[in-house]
Amino acid sequence: MESTVETDSYGRKKVVNPCMEPCAIEKGMRLIGGKWTGSIIYHLKDGPVRFNDLNRMLGGASKKMIDQRLKELESKGMVIRKVLSERPLAVTYELTEFGRSALEFLEQLRVWSEKQGL
Amino acid sequence: MESTVETDSYGRKKVVNPCMEPCAIEKGMRLIGGKWTGSIIYHLKDGPVRFNDLNRMLGGASKKMIDQRLKELESKGMVIRKVLSERPLAVTYELTEFGRSALEFLEQLRVWSEKQGL
DNA sequence: CGAGTAGGTTACCAAAAGTTAACTAATTGA
DNA sequence: TCAATTAGTTAACTTTTGGTAACCTACTCG
Numbered sequence: 184m185e186s187t188v189e190t191d192s193y194g195r196k197k198v199v200n201p202c203m204e205p206c207a208i209e210k211g212m213r214l215i216g217g218k219w220t221g222s223i224i225y226h227l228k229d230g231p232v233r234f235n236d237l238n239r240m241l242g243g244a245s246k247k248m249i250d251q252r253l254k255e256l257e258s259k260g261m262v263i264r265k266v267l268s269e270r271p272l273a274v275t276y277e278l279t280e281f282g283r284s285a286l287e288f289l290e291q292l293r294v295w296s297e298k299q300g301l
Numbered sequence: 302m303e304s305t306v307e308t309d310s311y312g313r314k315k316v317v318n319p320c321m322e323p324c325a326i327e328k329g330m331r332l333i334g335g336k337w338t339g340s341i342i343y344h345l346k347d348g349p350v351r352f353n354d355l356n357r358m359l360g361g362a363s364k365k366m367i368d369q370r371l372k373e374l375e376s377k378g379m380v381i382r383k384v385l386s387e388r389p390l391a392v393t394y395e396l397t398e399f400g401r402s403a404l405e406f407l408e409q410l411r412v413w414s415e416k417q418g419l
Numbered sequence: 420c421g422a423g424t425a426g427g428t429t430a431c432c433a434a435a436a437g438t439t440a441a442c443t444a445a446t447t448g449a
Numbered sequence: 450t451c452a453a454t455t456a457g458t459t460a461a462c463t464t465t466t467g468g469t470a471a472c473c474t475a476c477t478c479g
Contacts, residue, residue: 208339208407211414216334218437221326234456245438250457271446272455281417288413289326291406296329299399336467352426363468368427389476390425421479428473436465443458449451 214259215285219244220252224261224282225289231265231275256282332377333403337362338370342379342400343407349383349393374400 215221219241226232226240238249253276256262261282267273278286333339337359344350344358356367371394374380379400385391396404 206340206343207411207414208343209337211410212334212336212339214414216330216339218330219327221330221334222324225326235454238456246457247439247459248437251437269445272444272457274456284413284417288406288409291409292329293325295402295406296325296332299402353424356426364427365429365469366467369467387475390427390474392426422477424477425475426473429471431469433468434466436463438463439461441459443456445455447452447454449453 215289217252217255219248220256221289221292223249223252223256224278224285225293227262227276227278227282228286231277233273233275237276261285333407335370335373337366338374339407339410341367341370341374342396342403343411345380345394345396345400346404349395351391351393355394379403 215224222241222244223237226237232240234249234253237253238244238246241249253262253264257264257276259281260279262276263279265275265277267275333342340359340362341355344355350358352367352371355371356362356364359367371380371382375382375394377399378397380394381397383393383395385393
């Protein structure tokens with residue numbers, strides 16, 4: 184993963200390990216870097232949350248977005264959808280172990296972000 | 302920043318601190334979550350890199366992308382562009398202190414990402 | 420001279436992403 | 450009966466993105 188540039192005797196440049204396809208950082212970002220994705224994971228940190236509650240917590244995100252993101256996260260195995268009861272329909276979303284493992288990084292991001300006073 | 306849902310005596314839900322606009326995580330993500338942005342910062346970690354070298358390191362990213370991202374990062378104060386010499390034109394990009402401060406969690410992201418074997 | 424380097428810029432286009440608002444069906448509370 | 454809740458879905462639309470490839474000036478190497 185360490186790509187470096189070397190200069191040959193004629194002054195020509197060559198890259199030793201170019202990231203031919205997205206490297207780890209890029210892949211990670213594509214997993215949790217989508218709009219609202221990080222926020223959703225973060226808001227699930229304290230346990231299961233219901234769809235509409237999540238919707239209310241993330242003012243600014245539309246239901247469609249939240250729905251879409253939750254489905255992505257579910258398909259990636261970071262979130263589980265649980266039906267508490269049909270009639271009346273009640274559903275919660277919670278983090279899997281994998282999902283939970285992203286919290287560490289997200290927490291650091293949050294701290295950094297707040298420190299910069301963004 | 303702690304948004305929670307409360308239920309009143311009638312069973313109605315209210316959110317106490319909704320993230321009305323993007324919260325810290327969201328803002329952070331928008332700063333470094335763009336395609337290739339994290340990778341660019343990460344590849345500048347060992348010091349100044351020239352434009353075309355960066356281009357070679359990030360196989361898969363086009364010049365246009367790199368150019369665009371570098372300008373964004375410059376405008377956000379995370380990267381500085383330095384002209385080493387005109388005639389022949391030589392330019393390097395390096396991280397500012399602010400840019401460097403992002404390396405800490407990018408490194409964590411990298412480790413996490415690799416651990417998942419993505 | 421012709422090719423290659425450096426550091427970009429430009430136009431064009433296709434595809435993806437995101438927003439809004441309306442609508443669903445079933446249930447409950449006033 | 451009216452309103453609101455639940456968890457979504459859908460269509461229509463706009464915006465943003467990202468990729469390609471050509472072009473630019475200036476310089477050096479053989």
